[in-house]
Amino acid sequence: MRIILNSASPLSNPGLFTKLKPLYETHLEPLIPPITLKSALLTVGFFFAATFVRWWFKAYIKDDYENTKESIRHICKFCQIERETQIEQPNYVLYQDEKVLVFKDIRPASKYHILVVSREHIKNCKTLPVTQESIELVEHMEKVTKLVLNRITANDEKIDPKTYRIGFHRSFGTSQDHLHMHGFAGEFRSWYKKNVSYNPNFIIFISTQAMLEHLRKNLH
Structure with a gap:
């Protein structure tokens, strides 16, 4: 096949191509x-x-x-679980009493990750009223958290109860609008979970001790 170049084509004029090359290299931006x-x-x-x-x-x-508190109870996942425990003992519930129920987090952030949920529908720790009853509830939730963690980690020699991390997500960090306490034991599954999402020294997560100090300080 024979190719005929037009006289105006840069390919037919090497000198013109040489002049255009610096301009081409200067103005061509990378795609990425x-x-x-x-x-x-x-x-x-x-x-x-x-x-x-x-x-x-x-x-x-x-x-x-949001709707009324009673209508929220019908769509709240934790309230649905709470109603189920009144009829039977679901196999995923690790512990329950008149104030709380406990089950494993479906997306565990650490080797052992449990949720301690209040039976009463309270939105989050921010809406928890500053009363003696609230202090007693948080104290009870913390006690139950340690009790259940001790039970499920009993055969794990690597777990030290002193390393438990227990607390709440602040109001803007909750995935479920129903008061629940997180309990962690063992290694976290990611750097982000350990140092951001569930770090008591960061703005998202608050330890039970810090929460109790806040309630006691503002009680009177």
Whole structure:
């Protein structure tokens, strides 16, 4: 096959191609820009900002759109479990009494991860009234958490009860709007869960001791 080049084509004029080459190399941008520290920080910052807005909405705005407390009980997953325990003892319930019931988290963040749920529908620790009854409830939940963790880790020699991590998600960090205490034993499954989601020194999670101090301080 014979190719005929037009006289105006750069291929037919090597000198013209040589002149265009520097211009081509200077103005051609890569299709995928290189990842820089600035772009990485902006991406992480955007992620945390979006997450914070979501939590803030749940904590301060969502109340305006919620139904009555009684209607919430019919759609609350933890209230549904609480009603089931009044009829029978589901095999996933590890412990129950007149105030709380305990079961494993369906998405465990550590080797042993349990939830201690109040039978009464209280939205979260932020809406927990500052009363002596609330202090007694939190104390009881903490006591039960340690009791159940001791039981399920009894055969694990690597577990030290002193390393238990126990507490609540703050109002903007909850996945279920029903008061529940988290109890952890053993290694966490990810750095993020250990140092962000369930870190009592971070803004999302509060330890039971810090919660009790808050209630006692504001009781009178």
